[in-house]
Amino acid sequence: MRGLPHLVLERRRLPADGGLAINLPGNAIQALAELDLREQIEQAGHPIGRREYRTSADRLLFAVDEDRFWGEALRPRSLRRSDLLAMLGDGMPEETIRRGAIVRSVVPDARGPLLSLKDNTTIASSLVVGADGVHSLVRRQMFDTAAGTAPALLAQASWRFMAPNPGVRCWTVWADAAGMVLLMPISESEVYGWAAVTAPVQSGRGVEALLDMAANLPCRVRNTILDAVASPETLHHSPLEDVRLSRWQGSGMVLIGDAAHATAPVWAQGAALGMEDAISLGDLLSSSPDIPATLAAFEALRRPRVAHVQRMTDRMSRAARLPPLLRNMLLPFLGPRSYRQTYEPLRRSA
Numbered sequence: 001m002r003g004l005p006h007l008v009l010e011r012r013r014l015p016a017d018g019g020l021a022i023n024l025p026g027n028a029i030q031a032l033a034e035l036d037l038r039e040q041i042e043q044a045g046h047p048i049g050r051r052e053y054r055t056s057a058d059r060l061l062f063a064v065d066e067d068r069f070w071g072e073a074l075r076p077r078s079l080r081r082s083d084l085l086a087m088l089g090d091g092m093p094e095e096t097i098r099r100g101a102i103v104r105s106v107v108p109d110a111r112g113p114l115l116s117l118k119d120n121t122t123i124a125s126s127l128v129v130g131a132d133g134v135h136s137l138v139r140r141q142m143f144d145t146a147a148g149t150a151p152a153l154l155a156q157a158s159w160r161f162m163a164p165n166p167g168v169r170c171w172t173v174w175a176d177a178a179g180m181v182l183l184m185p186i187s188e189s190e191v192y193g194w195a196a197v198t199a200p201v202q203s204g205r206g207v208e209a210l211l212d213m214a215a216n217l218p219c220r221v222r223n224t225i226l227d228a229v230a231s232p233e234t235l236h237h238s239p240l241e242d243v244r245l246s247r248w249q250g251s252g253m254v255l256i257g258d259a260a261h262a263t264a265p266v267w268a269q270g271a272a273l274g275m276e277d278a279i280s281l282g283d284l285l286s287s288s289p290d291i292p293a294t295l296a297a298f299e300a301l302r303r304p305r306v307a308h309v310q311r312m313t314d315r316m317s318r319a320a321r322l323p324p325l326l327r328n329m330l331l332p333f334l335g336p337r338s339y340r341q342t343y344e345p346l347r348r349s350a
């Protein structure tokens with residue numbers, strides 16, 4: 001934290017172990033490099049050099065040479081979320097992180113916000129950074145129950161899973177009117193999968209809907225989903241939620257990451273934007289003691305980049321909802337252009 005005194009309160013008792021994977025585009029790699037973690041991500045992350053968008057019948061609509069777009073230094077990577085968290089936490093002094101600390105309330109006070117924990121302890125602070133995710137308690141306390149500050153549900157029927165790699169060599173999406181499946185290798189032998197059912201289906205929102213959707217997919221994709229459904233402990237139901245706020249800071253509190261701007265993972269920007277937020281905030285705080293002015297400067301600095309990602313997410317989501325025939329005709333032209341228009345501004349430092 002740029003030499004600033006700090007304390008991390010984390011409700012989980014143990015660091016995550018195993019679990020799902022994550023895709024890190026080039027600007028997430030850049031953020032990790034700024035945190036002196038370039039070597040670690042190059043060792044732990046599986047290189048993702050290419051993206052393919054396919055129909056449910058396996059016809060290639062378009063591909064993107066990500067290696068060429070980002071270059072070797074910013075090559076996108078995939079890895080387990082637990083490995084990313086371990087990398088970020090490595091070397092943090094034990095006394096700066098309190099695990100099993102569940103924050104129950106944050107109350108503004110003339111001398112700075114007061115935090116109350118579930119174990120009945122209270123902590124006085126000069127600044128609270130709400131990096132507490134899409135259902136952020138800090139956000140609820142900042143905005144009370146103001147309309148429009150709760151997350152909006154974009155899709156309920158979405159699942160994530162890990163499975164043996166059926167021979168998928170790059171980030172690949174298969175989509176049709178019923179939904180989409182993404183498979184992304186995290187090694188030669190293992191893939192991460194994300195499946196979303198987008199059309200209303202007879203079979204409701206349970207795994208039956210997932211199986212119905214998978215029935216039209218190429219054999220290796222269908223079998224991977226069947227494998228995942230057969231081991232329910234590996235299948236994570238993942239509703240998609242979106243947070244859009246008119247303000248991220250005030251009264252000695254600031255929101256970063258999903259707490260401020262959770263977005264559908266169309267462009268895999270969640271981790272990148274969260275890490276960039278943290279880096280920018282740390283830099284600004286370490287160069288000025290004026291907290292209100294620094295928080296306002298942080299918001300002014302970060303808003304345009306976040307708004308760009310939200311705009312491009314909305315645009316791709318609209319294209320995905322077009323009638324399949326039209327979408328399959330348009331995507332070979334729109335897809336590569338949207339990729340460039342989304343990531344070109346993100347290639348420049350935050």
Ligand SMILES: Cc1cc2nc3c(=O)[nH]c(=O)nc-3n(C[C@H](O)[C@H](O)[C@H](O)COP(=O)(O)OP(=O)(O)OC[C@H]3O[C@@H](n4cnc5c(N)ncnc54)[C@H](O)[C@@H]3O)c2cc1C
Pocket residue numbers: 009010011012021022023024101102103104131132133134136137158160194238239240241256257258259262265268269270271272274
């Ligand atoms: C289906 C799906 C796929 C995705 N795929 C990608 C992807 O490929 N790439 C990508 O970059 N992003 C992806 N994302 C988004 C990404 O997961 C998030 O943007 C990212 O995890 C946000 O990080 P965060 O630190 O802001 O919040 P979180 O990861 O949610 O972390 C919040 C932390 O706060 C703690 N906490 C919460 N409340 C309290 C409390 N009261 N007291 C104490 N601790 C608390 C939690 O335990 C947690 O550790 C995906 C999201 C979904 C839903």
